[in-house]
Amino acid sequence: MHTVVELGPLASFARSTIGAVADRASKPRHAPGIALISALAFSALLVVRPVGAEDRTAHGDGYPSETYSELMSYVQQLGDEPPGLAGAADSPHGYSPIDDQAYSALRSFVREIGGAEDGAAAAPPRHSAPAGDETYVALRDFVREISGDVAAPAQEPKIRLAQAEPPKPAKPAKATKARAAAPAAPAGEVEAHAVGSQVCATCHAAQAAKFAQTVMGKIGKVRKGTMECENCHGPGSLHVKAGGGRGVGGMISFRGDDPTRTPDENNAICLACHERGDRTLWRGSTHETRGVACTNCHTIMTNVTPKFQLAKGTEVDTCFQCHPNKRAQMWRTAHMPVREGKMTCSSCHNPHGTYGESLLKTATVNDTCYQCHAEKRGPFLWEHPPVRENCLNCHDPHGSINDFSLKISRPRLCQQCHANLTGHPGNPRNPASIYAINRECQNCHSQHHGSNSPSGSRFIR
Secondary structure: OOOEEOOOHHHHHHHHHHHHHHHHOOOOOHHHHHHHHHHHHHHHHOOOEEEEOOOOOOHHHHHHHHHHHHHHHHHHHOOOOOOOOOOOOOOOOOOOOHHHHHHHHHHHHHHHHHOOOOOOOOOOOOOOOOOOHHHHHHHHHHHOOOOOOOOOOOOOOEEEEEOOOOOOOOOOOOOOOOOOOOOOOOOOOOOOOOHHHHHHOOOHHHHHHHHOOOOOHHHHHHHHOOOHHHHHOOOOOHHHOOOOOOOOHHHHOOOOOOOOOOOHHHHHHHHHHHHHHOOOOOOOOOOOOOOOOOHHHHHOOOOOOOOOEEEEOOOOHHHHOOHHHHHHHHHOOOOOOOOOOOOOOOOOOOOOOOOOOHOOOOOOOHHHHHHOOOOHHOOOOOOOOOHHHHHHHHHHHOOEEOHHHEOOOHHHHHHOOOOOOOOOOOOOOOOOHHHHOHHHHHOOOOOOEEEEEOOOOOOOO
């Protein structure tokens, strides 16, 4: 887009005469007159400026010096009076006469660009034109031709057009179905594409039959296209083309010993559909930061458990793969009813991540215990501080050889805080001591979790 600045009579004169210049360009005997008219059109063109262009060049650097000098010399020779042409008949070219107003405008303009009336050489003014303007290029070549400057070397204006900002690439459309990303193909190789589950079943018929009996396989029968082989394993065209085989064609195997994939990369495929509900906090959880993969606990291709497609027959057996010490504690005398099937690991823990410590489902240890032991919650008139602080100060919930899942036997458990009390022997295990029989300290202090009795400050009642 350009903005044209009118010069009044000069611009009108240039527009009226530039159309006839090309018809008489071949007459060398009229070179001075034609040069004048061409210079007028050329001067009018100089004031055309591209909007927003910033880089400009000097007039003398961008245009032929011979044309500029000829225009200056010719106007200085004319003097203060316009040419004496009475009309179109007197003009050898048939042009309309130049009126005083147009001549004065021309003369003022040339003096302005020349810098002085006495014709002294001065630095050419700065004007500009678009570097790629076809009108400018055509006029430049025409002026060179009629002024005998044909052999002058072509010199492009040192001007740079303002360039528009390149368009930003369009954002890719959001995928509607989760699909495993294909591994990047090396340079020169064809990128893999999907071939369909029917092609996979030609070699993996046994695996396909087992998968059809799983929860995900049954969902795939109802929701077509959501549980296909290549949704998780990636496009298989290269695998098929190579004739199959483990690790061939860039297939995603989910094997723990696959050196080409990390647990995080494999987990991302599962989380594309399962990062909701109890799995919202998986990223950053204890299991995630320790490199646990979804396939360490879950199996997809076979139906091992009625729910959750676990890798082992029960939930506790699945957890005991990495927590064998908890398995040993569960078989102690005092234990939670886990091995009896009344509760499981997920009754207290969320293995996929939580806000609390030790992957507990609630905010604190005590809140977890209060789900089943609500009578210990309180509030009490007389609170027992270590009980209110943390149940684990006294109990080991996974199992103990002591009564009530206590960490150590009474009265030594109590003497961790209540040592050297007045009236209490320092050796409570003396066979003759009353503190060594029955429930030891709790023979008297039965309300050690807290008391609501006005006289229960010692947790006696």
